[in-house]
Amino acid sequence: MAENLQEQLFEWFQWFHRRPEPSGAEHGTTARIKELLRETGIRVIDTGLETGLVARIDGSAEGPVVALRCDIDALPIQEDSGLPYASENAGYMHACGHDFHLTAMLGAALLLNKRRGEIKGTVKLVFQCAEENGGGAKQVLETGVLEDVREIYGLHVESSRAPGVISISAGPVNAAVGGFRALIKGKGGHASAPHECIDPVSAAGQLIVAAQTIVSRSTDPFDKVVLSITHVEAGNTWNVIPQEALLEGTIRTLGTEQFKTVAEQLGRICRGVDEIAGTVTEYNWLCGGPSVDNNAVLADFAAKTAESLGLTVMPAVPGMGGEDFALYQERIPGLFFTVGVGSPQAVHHPGFRADPAPLHTAAEFLAELGIRSLVRPV
Numbered sequence: 001m002a003e004n005l006q007e008q009l010f011e012w013f014q015w016f017h018r019r020p021e022p023s024g025a026e027h028g029t030t031a032r033i034k035e036l037l038r039e040t041g042i043r044v045i046d047t048g049l050e051t052g053l054v055a056r057i058d059g060s061a062e063g064p065v066v067a068l069r070c071d072i073d074a075l076p077i078q079e080d081s082g083l084p085y086a087s088e089n090a091g092y093m094h095a096c097g098h099d100f101h102l103t104a105m106l107g108a109a110l111l112l113n114k115r116r117g118e119i120k121g122t123v124k125l126v127f128q129c130a131e132e133n134g135g136g137a138k139q140v141l142e143t144g145v146l147e148d149v150r151e152i153y154g155l156h157v158e159s160s161r162a163p164g165v166i167s168i169s170a171g172p173v174n175a176a177v178g179g180f181r182a183l184i185k186g187k188g189g190h191a192s193a194p195h196e197c198i199d200p201v202s203a204a205g206q207l208i209v210a211a212q213t214i215v216s217r218s219t220d221p222f223d224k225v226v227l228s229i230t231h232v233e234a235g236n237t238w239n240v241i242p243q244e245a246l247l248e249g250t251i252r253t254l255g256t257e258q259f260k261t262v263a264e265q266l267g268r269i270c271r272g273v274d275e276i277a278g279t280v281t282e283y284n285w286l287c288g289g290p291s292v293d294n295n296a297v298l299a300d301f302a303a304k305t306a307e308s309l310g311l312t313v314m315p316a317v318p319g320m321g322g323e324d325f326a327l328y329q330e331r332i333p334g335l336f337f338t339v340g341v342g343s344p345q346a347v348h349h350p351g352f353r354a355d356p357a358p359l360h361t362a363a364e365f366l367a368e369l370g371i372r373s374l375v376r377p378v
C-alpha cells in the first residue's frame with residue numbers, strides 16, 4: 001500500500017511542481033485538485049472560493065468536525081533546481097513546498113476515504129489559496145466553512161531536517177509579521193535656510209537610529225525580535241529641503257504579545273522624534289499577521305500520534321517567516337507541524353528541492369491525525 005501510494009503521490013507531485021501558480025491565481029491547481037478528489041468520490045463543499053477549495057469526508061458515525069489544512073500557491077521565483085520536473089511556468093516556482101503540502105493532503109484524502117468506517121465524525125480538508133501574500137486564510141474563514149471545526153492541523157516542509165522527520169513544538173513557532181510605513185511631514189524650503197524649514201530628512205535619520213534601540217534596549221534578550229528599515233525616500237536634489245520623508249520596514253517577533261510591545265515602542269519613538277524635530281509623522285501598518293502559536297494539548301497529542309506510527313519526532317525549528325495558519329489559530333485550537341524534506345537550499349531559494357520520499361509519510365500522518373483527533377478525549 002505504502003509503495004503504491006508513494007508512486008501515485010510522486011506522479012501528482014511532479015504534475016503540480018511543473019505548474020506553479022501565483023497567490024490568488026491558482027486556477028489550474030484548483031481544477032486539478034477538484035478533479036482528483038471527485039474521481040475518488042470525495043465531496044467538495046460549495047464555498048464560493050475562486051481558487052482553493054474545502055472538501056469533506058463524513059465518517060460512519062456522527063461526531064465532531066476537525067480540519068486539515070494545506071496551501072497551494074507558488075512564488076514569483078525563476079526555478080534553478082536542476083530537477084527533471086522543474087517549473088514550466090517561467091518566473092514562477094513551487095519554492096516553498098506547497099506542492100508537497102497539497103499532494104500529501106490528496107494522499108490523506110485517499111486514505112481517509114478508504115478508512116471512512118474508522119472516522120467518527122467529519123474531516124474537512126482545506127486546500128488554501130494565497131498563503132504567500134497572506135490573503136488566503138482570511139478568505140477561507142470568511143466563507144464560514146470552518147465554523148463547526150473543533151481543531152485544525154496544518155503542515156509545512158522543513159528544508160533543514162532529514163526527509164520524513166516530523167517537527168512539533170507547543171507555543172510560537174513562526175513569527176508575527178508586520179510591515180510599517182512612516183510618512184514624516186516637515187516643511188520644505190531652500191537648503192541654505194534650514195531654520196525656516198522643518199527638515200524631514202534629519203528627522204528620518206534620528207528615527208532610523210532610534211528604532212534600532214528597540215531591539216537592543218527595549219526588548220527582553222530572550223525574545224526573538226527583528227526590526228528592519230528597508231525603504232527610505234526623501235527629496236530629489238541637492239539644494240532643496242523636501243517636504244516629506246518616507247520610511248518603510250518590517251517588524252517580526254516570535255509571539256504576538258512581543259509584536260504589540262515593539263509596535264507600540266516604535267510609535268513612541270515616532271512621536272518623540274516629532275517632538276524634537278517639529279515634524280508630524282503618520283505611522284501605520286501596511287500588512288501584518290499574528291504568530292503561529294501551537295496549542296500545547298494538540299502538540300502533545302500530535303507528537304504521540306507520530307511516534308506511534310514509528311516516525312522520528314523533533315522539536316520545531318522556529319522561523320521568523322510569517323504563515324497565515326496563525327489566523328485559523330486565532331479562532332480554532334490548532335497545530336502546525338513540519339515534515340523534513342532535506343533540501344540543499346532553504347525555502348524561497350531558486351535551488352530549493354523537496355525530497356518527495358516522505359510524501360506518503362506526511363499523508364499517513366495527516367490521515368491518522370484526522371481519525372484520532374475525532375476520538376481524542378477533550
Ligand code: NI
Binds near residue numbers: 096098131156
Ligand atoms: Ni510556505
